Amino acid sequence: MNKWEEIKQQIVESPVWQSIFRHGYDDTPRNRVLMVSGNVWLHLHPSKVRRHGIRLKFTWCMGGITFLMFLITVVTGVYLMFYYRPVAEYAYADMKYLEFDMPFGMLMRNMHRWAAHAMVIAVWLHMFRVFMTGSYKPPREFNWVVGVILLVLTLLLSFTGYLLPWDQLSIWAVTVGSNMARATPLLGHEGPFAEFAGVNAVYDARALIFGGGEIGPHTLLRFYILHCIFFPLVTTLLLIVHFWRIRRDGLSGPAL
Amino acid sequence: MAESKQIKTMVDVGKAALQVSDGERVEKTLLRAKGPGDDKIHTWPHLVRAEFLCFLAVLAFMLVWSLLVDAPLEQPAAPTRTPNPSKAPWYFLGLQEILVFFDPWHAGVVLPSFIIVGLMVLPFIDINPKGNGYFCYADRKWEILTFFGGFHFLWIVLIVVGTFLRGPGWNWFWPWEVWDSHKVVAMSNVDLPYLFGFRDYTLSALFGLAVVGGYFVIGTALMYWLIVRAKGREFMERWGMARFGLASFLFLNMIAVVIKLVMRMGFNIKYIMVTPWINI
Ligand code: HEM
Numbered sequence: 001m002n003k004w005e006e007i008k009q010q011i012v013e014s015p016v017w018q019s020i021f022r023h024g025y026d027d028t029p030r031n032r033v034l035m036v037s038g039n040v041w042l043h044l045h046p047s048k049v050r051r052h053g054i055r056l057k058f059t060w061c062m063g064g065i066t067f068l069m070f071l072i073t074v075v076t077g078v079y080l081m082f083y084y085r086p087v088a089e090y091a092y093a094d095m096k097y098l099e100f101d102m103p104f105g106m107l108m109r110n111m112h113r114w115a116a117h118a119m120v121i122a123v124w125l126h127m128f129r130v131f132m133t134g135s136y137k138p139p140r141e142f143n144w145v146v147g148v149i150l151l152v153l154t155l156l157l158s159f160t161g162y163l164l165p166w167d168q169l170s171i172w173a174v175t176v177g178s179n180m181a182r183a184t185p186l187l188g189h190e191g192p193f194a195e196f197a198g199v200n201a202v203y204d205a206r207a208l209i210f211g212g213g214e215i216g217p218h219t220l221l222r223f224y225i226l227h228c229i230f231f232p233l234v235t236t237l238l239l240i241v242h243f244w245r246i247r248r249d250g251l252s253g254p255a256l
Numbered sequence: 257m258a259e260s261k262q263i264k265t266m267v268d269v270g271k272a273a274l275q276v277s278d279g280e281r282v283e284k285t286l287l288r289a290k291g292p293g294d295d296k297i298h299t300w301p302h303l304v305r306a307e308f309l310c311f312l313a314v315l316a317f318m319l320v321w322s323l324l325v326d327a328p329l330e331q332p333a334a335p336t337r338t339p340n341p342s343k344a345p346w347y348f349l350g351l352q353e354i355l356v357f358f359d360p361w362h363a364g365v366v367l368p369s370f371i372i373v374g375l376m377v378l379p380f381i382d383i384n385p386k387g388n389g390y391f392c393y394a395d396r397k398w399e400i401l402t403f404f405g406g407f408h409f410l411w412i413v414l415i416v417v418g419t420f421l422r423g424p425g426w427n428w429f430w431p432w433e434v435w436d437s438h439k440v441v442a443m444s445n446v447d448l449p450y451l452f453g454f455r456d457y458t459l460s461a462l463f464g465l466a467v468v469g470g471y472f473v474i475g476t477a478l479m480y481w482l483i484v485r486a487k488g489r490e491f492m493e494r495w496g497m498a499r500f501g502l503a504s505f506l507f508l509n510m511i512a513v514v515i516k517l518v519m520r521m522g523f524n525i526k527y528i529m530v531t532p533w534i535n536i
Contacts (some may be wrong), residue, residue: 016432017313029298032298032299032300033298035300035301036298036299036300036304042299042304045299045304046488047298047299048296048297048298048299049296049297049298049299049302049413050294050295050296051295051297052304052390053303054297054302054303056306056310059307061307061310062443064310064311065310068311068314068315071387072315084360086528088333090364090485091413092333092508095329096329099329106326106426107323110323110327111318111319111322112270112324112327113327114318114321114322114327115318118318119353120347124407127375128273129406131386131403132386132400133388133390133391134388134389134390134396134399135389136378136379136382137379137382137384137385137387137388138379138380138388141379141380143462144376144379145376145379146371148375148376151374153377155347155348155450158345158347159345159348162345165329166332166333167329167330167331167332167333167335167451168330168331168332168333168334168488169330170326170333171333171335172338172339172342172343173263173343173344173345175342175345175491176277176342176344176352176363177342177345177348179360179364180306180351180360180363180364180365181364181365183359183360183361183365184359184361184365185361185365185366185534188361190360191360191487192361192533192534193533195493205475215335216335216337237301240289252388252389253389254388254389254390255389
């Protein structure tokens with residue numbers, strides 16, 4: 001045994017190492033199962049999968065890519081949060097500051113934005129794949145419903161983030177997108193039956209979204225909190241349900 | 257050899273793929289397995305490796321994309337300076353485009369709600385047990401055609417139109433045309449009752465109501481008849497009235513978007529029904 005092997009053995013046999021890692025990389029059937037079941041992250045998978053399930057042709061990997069996009073936005077988003085203040089006077093200046101003065105600021109911002117767009121596209125493709133393989137059929141009906149809520153959340157995450165740069169693009173896109181709410185039947189002041197319900201410009205569905213009758217600093221704070229805390233939290237909770245269900249029901253496939 | 261003679265062109269390949277039915281698909285997967293009960297493989301290393309490689313490739317792609325293309329940042333927000341056109345984020349532009357054919361309460365609130373509800377009830381409406389867990393067109397023609405119509409045709413095409421073909425005043429501009437914010441478009445739209453000679457307000461409203469109501473009544477009856485003809489009475493009994501009613505209501509609403517699109521673009525018709533409360 002040479003010197004390096006000896007050091008390696010000492011490390012692997014040390015109590016510290018053994019307290020963290022329970023087994024090595026031996027390629028035995030037993031160890032292959034342990035690899036998955038003994039790891040909190042990997043055990044989101046079952047320890048064995050149907051042969052077709054790992055083929056790119058079947059899943060297009062789109063659920064996984066959607067999840068990866070979510071993770072990228074979480075990591076880059078934390079970095080952006082360090083430098084960004086959701087206050088009308090500062091928000092835009094902070095974007096410039098981030099772009100020009102912070103190390104990797106522009107890169108982090110770009111990755112955050114492109115991953116958000118990519119997540120929307122990936123989640124559509126994922127839904128399309130699940131539809132095409134008929135994977136919403138029993139017993140996976142409920143997971144499809146959870147998926148639809150995740151789809152809506154993905155759009156809401158993206159939409160609330162859109163406002164935060166506080167530039168012309170963002171406030172007008174959000175204004176146009178939210179204006180629909182004032183036309184909600186009964187709940188919007190320009191919608192059908194508004195007088196009957198007694199809503200007005202500062203007290204209706206759009207005012208609930210804006211935090212007032214017009215888009216403004218209050219909207220910025222509201223969207224920031226929804227974007228950075230509320231929607232990510234709800235999305236995470238539903239992702240747990242989504243993944244748990246896939247684990248329980250197994251990936252769909254042709255009947256044996 | 258006989259096989260290679262049959263399949264000559266890509267079209268043949270496509271046709272062959274579409275014709276494969278339930279039984280054959282299952283057989284293929286089973287053949288790939290090495291023996292009985294050997295359809296399963298270990299997650300580690302097979303699935304984890306595939307995921308990891310996919311992860312690396314996508315991450316590299318995202319990095320390169322982010323290094324090459326900067327996220328947009330325009331002038332600081334100015335609530336008094338409305339840009340023309342003002343566009344919603346691209347993924348909502350399909351809905352904004354529908355605003356051309358419908359009032360905001362319908363295009364912006366009711367239709368999106370129907371889309372979400374429609375997607376959610378899909379697994380409970382679709383009782384076809386075939387086509388679960390494999391790609392196959394032949395086993396699920398109607399489901400797939402409807403999804404393609406709604407998702408690919410309506411949702412995606414309208415997003416493309418809203419993103420690339422709409423300019424100032426939400427007027428239509430081809431990509432090679434200059435965005436002229438003073439472009440004058442003749443406002444020659446009329447309402448359907450007017451076109452049919454109704455001038456009295458109440459009569460127009462009643463006529464419009466009859467057309468919209470008639471559309472749903474006749475449409476539902478027509479769908480009932482078509483489905484019974486295509487699938488048989490036995491299927492309709494198994495499907496049940498609740499499923500049929502929900503499915504045909506949502507379907508007719510989807511087709512209504514196409515109908516209004518054609519009416520507006522082709523015949524300059526604005527509303528079908530005009531009342532003091534809602535217009536359709
Ligand atoms: C944030 C959004 C979402 C994430 C991160 C996500 C993630 C995943 C992942 C990783 C899988 C495993 C298989 C695969 O990769 O295809 C999966 C399966 C599944 N997803 Fe999603 N998903 C999301 C949204 C949706 C949506 C919008 C739907 C449908 C409307 C949906 C319905 C399903 C169903 C039914 C399965 C089981 C598929 C099968 O067994 O073949 N998910 N999801």
